[in-house]
Amino acid sequence: QKEVEQNSGPLSVPEGAIASLNCTYSDRGSQSFFWYRQYSGKSPELIMSIYSNGDKEDGRFTAQLNKASQYVSLLIRDSQPSDSATYLCAVSRAGNQFYFGTGTSLTVIP
């Protein structure tokens, strides 16, 4: 079983819609959770971090964490064509053990 699982997509949404990206993780001892955005040919860029159950909002982005279900999600409201990228879910445990999912490709259609 992989440490972090994501649906590879591709996920397509129309401009202005809500994009919903999901991620599950296998280790209940995981402590920190991150979403990275990676444009084609570029390096991953941190966009959200979440450490406790519930929602965390930052602009058009909302991260949701449910530790009981071992589930992390990212919602992008009012999606824009510039949001088209691959989104990587990452999980860390104590001692800086860090695991990435394989990413979900998102396309926002104008």
Add this chain to the structure above:
Amino acid sequence: DAGVIQSPRHEVTEMGQEVTLRCKPISGHNSLFWYRQTMMRGLELLIYFNNNVPIDDSGMPEDRFSAKMPNASFSTLKIQPSEPRDSAVYFCASSSSGGPQGEQFFGPGTRLTVL
């Protein structure tokens, strides 16, 4: 801050040659990570250092790979001898244990092609 700096940005070499990738972490960051990314396997952690000491190298694929961090501002990843299956993008990332746990900042990557 200049961010994480990697060199070279592109490297093309022939099978059997030695390859050295370089990384300068963000000043003040005390953890450094080397990743490899391919279409097939995604982003894989190869090794990470904490305060210049290698903590976990279980991701290093085989003995052909080695990494060093002689000081807080410089690290190398060496492949000797290189093979075509080593072709990938290699990223270096750094983080600060004094900051939010695990927030890593990536360099621009080195695209390695082994012919």
